[in-house]
Amino acid sequence: MASLMRLFRAEPRGAKPLYDQVVARARQPHWFREGEVPDTVEGRFAMLATLLALVDLRLEAGGEAARFASISLAECFIDDMDAELRQMGTGDPVMSKKVGSLVGALGGRVGAWRRAIAGEESWPAVIGRSVYREGRVSEEARDYVERQLRLFWAALEARTDEALVGGTLP
Numbered sequence: 001m002a003s004l005m006r007l008f009r010a011e012p013r014g015a016k017p018l019y020d021q022v023v024a025r026a027r028q029p030h031w032f033r034e035g036e037v038p039d040t041v042e043g044r045f046a047m048l049a050t051l052l053a054l055v056d057l058r059l060e061a062g063g064e065a066a067r068f069a070s071i072s073l074a075e076c077f078i079d080d081m082d083a084e085l086r087q088m089g090t091g092d093p094v095m096s097k098k099v100g101s102l103v104g105a106l107g108g109r110v111g112a113w114r115r116a117i118a119g120e121e122s123w124p125a126v127i128g129r130s131v132y133r134e135g136r137v138s139e140e141a142r143d144y145v146e147r148q149l150r151l152f153w154a155a156l157e158a159r160t161d162e163a164l165v166g167g168t169l170p
Contacts, residue, residue, distance in 0.1 A: 015072035017167025018055070019080070022073075025152075025169060026051050035148070036141035037131055041088075045102070050130045052077060053109040054153055055164070057117060062161040069165045078103060123150065
């Protein structure tokens with residue numbers, strides 16, 4: 001019950017600094033140059049959702065504060081997607097359906113990355129769906145993205161809950 005009470009008293013968007021760092025990381029040019037991720041709305045979303053999925057999995061594995069930050073991170077994502085869709089001209093009648101679809105895409109990535117991290121599915125297979133949506137890309141680019149994502153995951157695992165909850169990515 002005390003946990004539940006803290007949930008309602010917590011800052012609802014407390015993970016905004018962390019979310020902003022994930023967005024900045026997803027926008028780094030190397031993903032699009034060396035990794036050959038398409039520099040399109042879909043490609044940028046794929047990179048953001050992939051990195052968010054990995055951060056979310058790390059937060060879920062942490063203590064109570066980290067798990068709560070995971071919820072806040074999802075709220076930040078929803079707020080951001082809502083704002084982005086509005087900027088692109090999406091109107092209110094279809095907004096919730098489109099945001100729901102994007103949340104579902106993120107959730108699918110979280111599940112896929114959970115399986116990859118557990119060794120139940122290969123990293124290259126998950127990268128193919130999560131980052132490239134099964135599009136054609138060079139083997140070198142795929143290998144580059146895999147190396148970068150493995151390094152990112154290892155750095156996330158080594159990071160303390162406090163650092164992540166505080167908004168500091170490795």
